[in-house]
Amino acid sequence: MNNLEALKYPIGRCQYPEVYTPELIRSYMLAIETFPKRLELAVQSLDQSTLNQCYREGGWTLNQVIHHCADSHMNMLIRLKLTLTEDNPIIKPYDEAEWAIQADFDLPFNNAITLLYCVHARIMAILRALKPEQLIRKYFHPQYDREFTLNDLLCLYAWHGDHHLAHITSFLTRQNQA
Secondary structure, eight states: OOHHHHHHOTTOSOOOOSSOOHHHHHHHHHHHHHHHHHHHHHHTTOOHHHHTSBSSTTSOBHHHHHHHHHHHHHHHHHHHHHHHHSSSOBOOOOOHHHHTTSGGGGSOHHHHHHHHHHHHHHHHHHHHHOOGGGGGOEEEETTTTEEEEHHHHHHHHHHHHHHHHHHHHHHHHHHHHO
């Protein structure tokens, strides 16, 4: 992996397993459940100067990363509910880069953290109530021209939180070593 790839994907790219075991699903649910708290702990003492720095050259600021997580995980909740209430729905992709430059991304990060706590409470209420057979329900993602199961959705968003948390923590580690 080259240096830019390592900075873009500090924990590697999302890998969807061939088989989703109950243990794997539980680990995804734990990662999703604990993400807001882990993110809050990582950023709560950062000053505005640090929050305005990009985690890598050409990347988002730390504040944008935090707000992106809230936007993305709101989309997870919507995709989860659509998949449970419709037969193979076509979900709406969104332009993450364009969302990241909207005015709400200049708000203090605690707005996004609070939103994440609320969204994740709703996600977890739904996930805890799921029956195993519901995890194979599918949605279609037109951007990737493929179907995803709810198992895949859990895998993706467990990875997504860890991925962006690693952007922040690896940046802070590099700053402390400089």
